[in-house]
Amino acid sequence: MGDSDSEIPDLVPAQGNEPNLAKSPTRVPLTIICGFLGAGKSTLLRRILTERHGYRIAVIMNEFGDTADIEAKSITVDGESTTLELANGCLCCSIKDTGAAAIEKLMQKQGAFDHILLETTGLADPGPIAGMFWHNEEYIDAQSIGSEKGIALDGVVCVVDAVFGLKQMEEDHATDGEEGHSVSEDTGAKGPGESLRQIAGSDVIILNKVDLSTESTILATEAAIKHVNPTASIYRTVRADINLAHILGIQAYSSGKHLTPSFSVPHEHQHEHEHEHEHPSSSPTVPHYVARGISSLQISLPPLSPSQFAALDVWIRTVLWEGRLPDSTSPQSKISEGAIQVLRCKGLILLSSGEQHVLQGVRSMYEINPIADDDDGAKSEFPHAGKVVLIGKGLGDEVRDSLLSSVIG
Numbered sequence: 001m002g003d004s005d006s007e008i009p010d011l012v013p014a015q016g017n018e019p020n021l022a023k024s025p026t027r028v029p030l031t032i033i034c035g036f037l038g039a040g041k042s043t044l045l046r047r048i049l050t051e052r053h054g055y056r057i058a059v060i061m062n063e064f065g066d067t068a069d070i071e072a073k074s075i076t077v078d079g080e081s082t083t084l085e086l087a088n089g090c091l092c093c094s095i096k097d098t099g100a101a102a103i104e105k106l107m108q109k110q111g112a113f114d115h116i117l118l119e120t121t122g123l124a125d126p127g128p129i130a131g132m133f134w135h136n137e138e139y140i141d142a143q144s145i146g147s148e149k150g151i152a153l154d155g156v157v158c159v160v161d162a163v164f165g166l167k168q169m170e171e172d173h174a175t176d177g178e179e180g181h182s183v184s185e186d187t188g189a190k191g192p193g194e195s196l197r198q199i200a201g202s203d204v205i206i207l208n209k210v211d212l213s214t215e216s217t218i219l220a221t222e223a224a225i226k227h228v229n230p231t232a233s234i235y236r237t238v239r240a241d242i243n244l245a246h247i248l249g250i251q252a253y254s255s256g257k258h259l260t261p262s263f264s265v266p267h268e269h270q271h272e273h274e275h276e277h278e279h280p281s282s283s284p285t286v287p288h289y290v291a292r293g294i295s296s297l298q299i300s301l302p303p304l305s306p307s308q309f310a311a312l313d314v315w316i317r318t319v320l321w322e323g324r325l326p327d328s329t330s331p332q333s334k335i336s337e338g339a340i341q342v343l344r345c346k347g348l349i350l351l352s353s354g355e356q357h358v359l360q361g362v363r364s365m366y367e368i369n370p371i372a373d374d375d376d377g378a379k380s381e382f383p384h385a386g387k388v389v390l391i392g393k394g395l396g397d398e399v400r401d402s403l404l405s406s407v408i409g
C-alpha cells in the first residue's frame with residue numbers, strides 16, 4: 001500500500017493482492033461507501049485514489065474535500081460535475097446530485113470504468129441507494145442509460161470509528177424509532193439510528209483508527225457490529241489501509257461466495273432478548289439493547305422439499321413486503337403490519353434434491369437464485385445446513401417460530 005502523501009505514481013498494471021476486478025463486458029460494478037462521521041471515509045477514498053492498482057475507478061463524492069487534494073492530470077468542468085483525472089487511472093468526480101442521473105451522464109461522457117465508488121454523505125442510510133442500483137433494469141441495462149455498459153451493485157462498505165463507533169451505536173440503539181427521531185426512508189436524512197442502518201446495510205465493515213483504540217473497545221465494537229449484522233466481514237485498519245480486494249469486486253449481491261464468512265460466525269443465536277445472553281466465551285459482553293433496536297436473526301433450516309421451498313418464498317414475501325408474519329402462523333400473526341422491518345437479508349437454502357439456492361434481499365426486494373452447478377468454488381465451501389439471516393427491526397423469536405412453523409410445519 002502506498003503512502004497517501006507520496007507522489008502519485010504512473011499507471012501500472014494490477015498486481016498480486018490488488019482487487020480482482022474481473023472486467024464484465026456488460027456491467028460496471030458499483031460500491032457504496034458509507035461511514036460514521038469522522039471515521040475515515042475520506043482517508044479510504046484518498047487511499048483508493050492514490051494507490052497503484054491500475055484500474056480505471058470513478059470515485060463519486062458529493063463534494064471535494066481534502067480527499068481531492070491530490071495531483072490531477074486534467075480537470076474537466078461540466079456544469080453539474082467536476083472531474084479530476086488522476087495518474088493512477090482513477091477519476092475523482094464531484095457531483096452535487098449523487099443520483100443515478102449524474103452517474104449515467106458521467107458514464108456517457110467518460111466511457112465505461114472498471115469500477116464506480118459512490119460515497120454517501122456522512123451518516124446517510126445506504127439502504128435506499130443500494131436498492132436503487134440493485135435489480136433496477138434502468139441501470140443494469142447499458143442501452144437504457146445510453147452508455148457502453150450498465151451498472152451492477154457490487155457491495156456496500158461502511159467505515160466505523162474504532163474509538164467512538166461503539167458509543168455511537170449504543171446511542172442510536174437507545175433512540176432509534178422514538179417518536180420525532182425516525183429517519184426518512186426516502187431521503188435517508190440524518191438522524192438517530194443511522195449508524196445502525198449503515199451497519200445493517202453493509203457487506204464489509206472497515207473498523208478504522210484501531211491505533212487510537214484499546215483491544216477491549218475494539219472487541220466490544222466488533223461484537224456490537226456482529227450483533228447487528230452477522231453477515232458482514234470486518235477488517236481492522238489504521239488510516240484505512242486495506243487490501244482493496246476486500247472491498248472491490250466482492251460481488252456481494254450476485255454470488256453465493258460472499259456468504260461463506262457469515263456462516264462461520266461463532267454466534268448461532270445472534271438475536272438477543274433482554275433475558276437471553278449467548279456469547280462465545282472469548283467475546284466481550286454485547287451491549288444490552290432494547291428490543292426495538294436493529295438486530296439480526298439467524299435461522300437454520302434443514303434441506304427443504306419443493307413445497308417447503310415454496311412456503312419459504314411466501315413467508316419471505318409476506319415479511320418483506322408487508323412487514324408482518326403470515327396469517328396462518330397464529331398466534332404470532334397478531335404482529336401488526338409494518339411491525340417488522342427487514343433492511344437486509346441473506347441466506348443459503350438447501351433442497352432435498354441437493355440443489356442450493358442463495359437468498360439476497362435489500363429491504364422489500366429479494367431474489368432467490370440457484371447456485372450454478374459449475375460454481376464449484378461457491379458450492380464446496382457451503383455448510384450442510386441451510387440458513388436465513390434477517391437484519392432489521394422487530395425480529396424477535398416469534399419471527400423464527402413463524403418461519404419454522406410455516407416452512408417445516
Ligand SMILES: Nc1nc2c(ncn2[C@@H]2O[C@H](COP(=O)(O)OP(=O)(O)OP(=O)(O)O)[C@@H](O)[C@H]2O)c(=O)[nH]1
Pocket residue numbers: 035036037038039040041042043044122208209210211212237238239240
Ligand atoms: N490516528 C489515526 N487517525 C486517522 C485514521 N484514519 C483517519 N484518521 C484521521 O482522522 C481524521 C478524520 O478522517 P477522515 O478521513 O477525514 O474522516 P471522514 O469519515 O471522511 O470524516 P467526515 O467526512 O467529516 O465524516 C483525519 O484527521 C484523519 O487524518 C487512523 O486510522 N488513525
